[in-house]
Amino acid sequence: MATETAVDVVMPQMGVSVSEGTITKWLKSVGEEISADEPLLEISTDKVDTEVPSPATGTLQEILSQEGETVAVGTKIAVISPEGAPAAEAADVPEPATAQAAAESEDASGAEGETATAEPAQEAEPGPAETAEARPSPQPPPAGDGRGDKAFVSPVVGRIAAEHSVDVTQVEGTGRGGRVTKKDILAFIDSGGAKETPAPAQEPAPPEAPAKPAERAPEPATVQAATPAAPQAGETVEPMTPMRKGIAEHMRRSLDTAAHVTTTFEVDMARVVAAREKLKREFQEKHGVKLTYLPLIARATIDTIGDWPWMNAEVRGDSIVVKQYVNLGIAVALEGGKGLIVPVIKSTEGLNLLGLTRAIIAIADRARSKKLLPDDVQGGTFTITNPGGFGAIHGTPIISQPQVAILDVEALVKRPVVVTDDDGNDSIAIRPMMNLCLSYDHRLVDGAYAAQFMRDLRERLQTWDESAY
Amino acid sequence: MAVKTYLQAISDGLRQEMQRDKRVYVIGEDIGVYGGAFKVTQGFQEEFGAWRVIDAPLSETAIVGSCTGAAIMGLRPVAEMQFADFISCAWDQLVTVAAKQRYRAGTAVPIVVRLPSGGGFSGGPFHSQNPESSFAHIPGLKIVCPATPADAKGLLVSAIEDPNPVLYFEHKHLYRRIKDEVPDERYTVPLGKARVHREGDDVTVVTWGAMVYTADEAAKQLESDLSVEIVDLRSLSPWDKEAVLTSVEKTSRALVLHEDTRTGGFGAEIVATIMEESFESLDAPVKRVAAPDTPVPFSPPLEKKFIPQVEDVLAGLRDLAEY
Known part of the structure; x- marks a missing residue:
């Protein structure tokens, strides 16, 4: 809560389903001056990494949550004293950090603006506007706050816990502030609290795993269950970032959920190459955007989905839910192998080639500069991944749940190909070829259906009709 | 005898x-x-x-x-x-x-x-x-x-x-x-060998000289609540590291007591050695009870305040036990 002069910075509500965030880096230190909207810190949620802009101009007076700490949405994490601000002005300033962050994403606002009307009722959880009210009132301290003393593990307790594979947080502490003493842990082991033989699969999660909010979908135990083995000589160990944990959990869950099948089609891209050559200059000169192959392929894919609606669907319990809109996910690799993120362009069926190109560029930029909001990565209905840029020619991508298909765009390579002319004569020609690999969920999509979808997509690309876009 | x-x-x-x-x-x-x-x-x-x-x-x-x-x-x-x-x-x-x-x-x-x-x-x-x-x-x-x-x-x-x-x-x-x-006959006590003055399981007190008796009185008063082991070093140079570390590894808590002033007192050497060599056996920070960094006062009440008393050791032991 803002006092008369100070402005509180709270952990922003980064999306309707996000209840906590980890502070990865403070970009300012105490005593430094900061302007409103200037990036103040970086946070990491299980959905995205992002910057949080300052809610006010002034001096960073106090940092209340340190780097590495995970705190609930609404928790006060810093205090900014506004520069010579009268009380009234200060009281007005502390808007939720999310409001600024959302405003920053205006380059994608066209797509998002349409979303509101295009989204079906089943998505009608509290909308983005909800974020504004999440902040102002001071939250009670998160439940974890009072555990500071208990969380300290003395050297001997740590050693005994490691030797007996005991999760210290499971032991009742009788020491100061509830700290677990050596006697406590020995009594716990004596009473059979610990498994005598190390049985990693049965051990509770390591204590540093952040507590997941209850609202999250149940997770398979496999990801976090194992007690990490002590590092051996020649190994380095670092904790997983929340994003890495999120990816690990999601990938595993997808394989446990969908019946993955991958099919590959060869596409002659000659017409697409020609079309791009022609449009590239026009897009650059007229609109200032760089045209790659991806928007062309995405555009053809979206159109083909219109004829094969089950590619844009979801298995929900015993029901098949077909989406009337195509929210297209674009997989974006972050630099340095730091992770993968799949921002979603909403309602792409309403975008022409130029609009789609702009949307892809904008959202990829925001992904790489950590400006995505968690809602930017939700609600996808079909995903395109693009490892071809690195030279890959075949892949078996994992579907992003709860979607049922993902298209893998491989490298464009020149190959000798047998071509047949109108008179039926065969010859060998050098053609720009590309493999498209589609992983689909065989629970819903059968092989023939998927192959026909791919056949039509190939046909669209091979007979690219500029006038259609 | x-x-x-x-x-x-x-x-x-x-x-x-x-x-x-x-x-x-x-x-x-x-x-x-x-x-x-x-x-x-x-x-x-x-x-x-x-x-x-x-x-x-x-x-x-x-x-x-x-x-x-x-x-x-x-x-x-x-x-x-x-x-x-x-x-x-x-x-x-x-x-x-x-x-x-x-x-x-x-x-x-x-x-x-x-x-x-x-x-x-x-x-x-x-x-x-x-x-x-x-x-x-x-x-x-x-x-x-x-x-x-x-x-x-x-x-x-x-x-x-x-x-x-x-x-x-x-x-x-x-x-x-x-x-x-x-004993009436001639005998030797080896240099560099400590003596366990009192056996216990919960806390180790390392001390020497007159403070052995101060520690012993404190241990007696806490007998029903806390099992205190007292290691009487007997020699400071060389000192019996093994005896101290063996005891600390058993109890996981240690208090070092001396009548000398605190800063640079021999207790600091013992604490540092425990930390270096038995860190993974510790369940609490090693504690020192020693005289303050002043000359020894004449005044009887001040001298009593200066020299560690049974009450000071009791307070230190209780604090360690509660950690």
Whole structure:
């Protein structure tokens, strides 16, 4: 809560389903001056990494949550004293950090603006506007706050816990502030609290795993269950970032959920190459955007989905839910192998080639500069991944749940190909070829259906009709 | 076996060594005709003659310097500082000459310097100190601090036998207060070996000299709640690391207690060693109870505040137990 002069910075509500965030880096230190909207810190949620802009101009007076700490949405994490601000002005300033962050994403606002009307009722959880009210009132301290003393593990307790594979947080502490003493842990082991033989699969999660909010979908135990083995000589160990944990959990869950099948089609891209050559200059000169192959392929894919609606669907319990809109996910690799993120362009069926190109560029930029909001990565209905840029020619991508298909765009390579002319004569020609690999969920999509979808997509690309876009 | 005071045990041990070994002689201020400030050498001059029981001038430098020379020439001198505090006057002879001689020339310097030390009787800043840590820092010196009559005799014999300069700290507060059985025959207590004064499982107290009894009283008062193990170091240089670490590895909690002032006291060395070598056995920070960093006050209430009391040890033990 803002006092008369100070402005509180709270952990922003980064999306309707996000209840906590980890502070990865403070970009300012105490005593430094900061302007409103200037990036103040970086946070990491299980959905995205992002910057949080300052809610006010002034001096960073106090940092209340340190780097590495995970705190609930609404928790006060810093205090900014506004520069010579009268009380009234200060009281007005502390808007939720999310409001600024959302405003920053205006380059994608066209797509998002349409979303509101295009989204079906089943998505009608509290909308983005909800974020504004999440902040102002001071939250009670998160439940974890009072555990500071208990969380300290003395050297001997740590050693005994490691030797007996005991999760210290499971032991009742009788020491100061509830700290677990050596006697406590020995009594716990004596009473059979610990498994005598190390049985990693049965051990509770390591204590540093952040507590997941209850609202999250149940997770398979496999990801976090194992007690990490002590590092051996020649190994380095670092904790997983929340994003890495999120990816690990999601990938595993997808394989446990969908019946993955991958099919590959060869596409002659000659017409697409020609079309791009022609449009590239026009897009650059007229609109200032760089045209790659991806928007062309995405555009053809979206159109083909219109004829094969089950590619844009979801298995929900015993029901098949077909989406009337195509929210297209674009997989974006972050630099340095730091992770993968799949921002979603909403309602792409309403975008022409130029609009789609702009949307892809904008959202990829925001992904790489950590400006995505968690809602930017939700609600996808079909995903395109693009490892071809690195030279890959075949892949078996994992579907992003709860979607049922993902298209893998491989490298464009020149190959000798047998071509047949109108008179039926065969010859060998050098053609720009590309493999498209589609992983689909065989629970819903059968092989023939998927192959026909791919056949039509190939046909669209091979007979690219500029006038259609 | 007879019950003897701490002082009597020292006196008898010294006499026994002088009787059996003619190389052993004693020198100090007023130790001959007067029998010493604390009467440790009462009757010695009558028994052994003025040449082996020498009244020295008021010069600790001369006492320690002459002992060093005599030792190099083959004798076994036992010097008495009237009070341990005065050894600072002999610093140069002891630290620069005696402690280095073996290293520089390969010659043994088998001297013993007896040091009546400690407070508790309003002796004030010049007659109450425990300067053992200053000398524990000097390679080439050995240091013993007996707490019991039997150890007082056995360690004195070992000190006389040892080929190095040995500082023998005898606590004045124990002289006539502590009585226990002491074997009549000659025996030695090895240098560098600690003694478990009291066995326990919950907390280790490491201490020496008069503080052994302070710790013991505190342990008795806590007996029903807390099982305290008391390790009496007996020697500070060399000190019995193994005994301390073995005990700490058992209890996982340790309190180091000494009558000397806190900063740079020998307790710091013990705490650091526990931390370095038994870190993974610790369940609580190692605690020190020691005198504050001031001279020893004359005033009885102030001196009582200065020297660690049973209540101070109790508070420290309770704090450790609750951690």
